[in-house]
Amino acid sequence: ETGVTQSPTHLIKTRGQQVTLRCSSQSGHNTVSWYQQALGQGPQFIFQYYREEENGRGNFPPRFSGLQFPNYSSELNVNALELDDSALYLCASSPGLAGARGTGELFFGEGSRLTVL
Amino acid sequence: AQSVTQLGSHVSVSEGALVLLRCNYSSSVPPYLFWYVQYPNQGLQLLLKYTSAATLVKGINGFEAEFKKSETSFHLTKPSAHMSDAAEYFCAVSRTGGGNKLTFGTGTQLKVEL
Numbered sequence: 001e002t003g004v005t006q007s008p009t010h011l012i013k014t015r016g017q018q019v020t021l022r023c024s025s026q027s028g029h030n031t032v033s034w035y036q037q038a039l040g041q042g043p044q045f046i047f048q049y050y051r052e053e054e055n056g057r058g059n060f061p062p063r064f065s066g067l068q069f070p071n072y073s074s075e076l077n078v079n080a081l082e083l084d085d086s087a088l089y090l091c092a093s094s095p096g097l098a099g100a101r102g103t104g105e106l107f108f109g110e111g112s113r114l115t116v117l
Numbered sequence: 118a119q120s121v122t123q124l125g126s127h128v129s130v131s132e133g134a135l136v137l138l139r140c141n142y143s144s145s146v147p148p149y150l151f152w153y154v155q156y157p158n159q160g161l162q163l164l165l166k167y168t169s170a171a172t173l174v175k176g177i178n179g180f181e182a183e184f185k186k187s188e189t190s191f192h193l194t195k196p197s198a199h200m201s202d203a204a205e206y207f208c209a210v211s212r213t214g215g216g217n218k219l220t221f222g223t224g225t226q227l228k229v230e231l
Contacts, residue, residue: 004160033217042207042221043161056218090160094217105151106217108160 004109006091012115013081021076021112023091031055032074033106034066035090043090049074078114086116119144119210123222131230136180136195138225140208143189150191151209151219152182161207167191178202203229 005024013019025032031050035043045058049068063079072093078085092106124139142148149168153161165176172184182193191208205226209219 031217035219040223042209042223043219045218045220048217058218092161092217105163105166106161106219108153108162110158110160 004091004093004107006089006109006112008112009110010113010115012117014117015081015083017081017116018077018079019081019114021078021089021091021114023074023076023093023109025072025074025091025093026107029093029095029107030072031094031096032068032072033092033094034074034076035092036060037088037090037111038084039087046076081116083116086114088113119148119212119220121150121208121210121220121222123206123208123225125225126223127226127228129228129230130198132200133197136193136198136202136227138193138206138208138227140182140191140193140222141189142191142208142210144210144212146212149211150182150184151211152176152180152191152193153207153209153221155205155207155224157204164193164206198227198229200229200231203227 007022033048034046037043046060047057048055052068065077068074088111090111092108120143122141151166152164155161164180165174167174167184175181180195205224207224208222211219
């Protein structure tokens, strides 16, 4: 069983640039969530995708956007990068939407560390 | 709204000693509660979860946690620390019907000394 994989593992950008981060979900999982983990902080929920549609969003501006593809892989796009966007971006997958009956158990990748200069 | 508070950003124990990492939660609806562990340069791994079944939850690597509604707590314990337990530990909460949106605490760095 292949776990959650993310790419790239590290990248450096400058202010104002755009970045795309990629995530392959664990086999059999159709839901992908993205989290931002700033240095010394806990992860913060950015958004979730289920069956190619955004299904829940945290307190992040519209320049954070995403996509989910038919194979359930996902992309996180960040436009107009700011210094505060420097963080570890974590992708997590789960086997379902985990609504009323769900438990919210997530399977995380190792993250993409973004540095904005 | 939900939140978790982890008391103590750094905890140091001797190898073989009891590990106690504290987590208090706030939730207006019955919560689901989780403990995740993060080793250096890695993603998060689920240690254990509470989903309204048994209040004492056993997880991997000998860890367990007890849900205490009266104290709004979900503290993580392990009877005997091992060097390999050194990592950062995050408590997280989600609400029933809340899908996969987890609200994490700020983490507790556990150091295990010889």
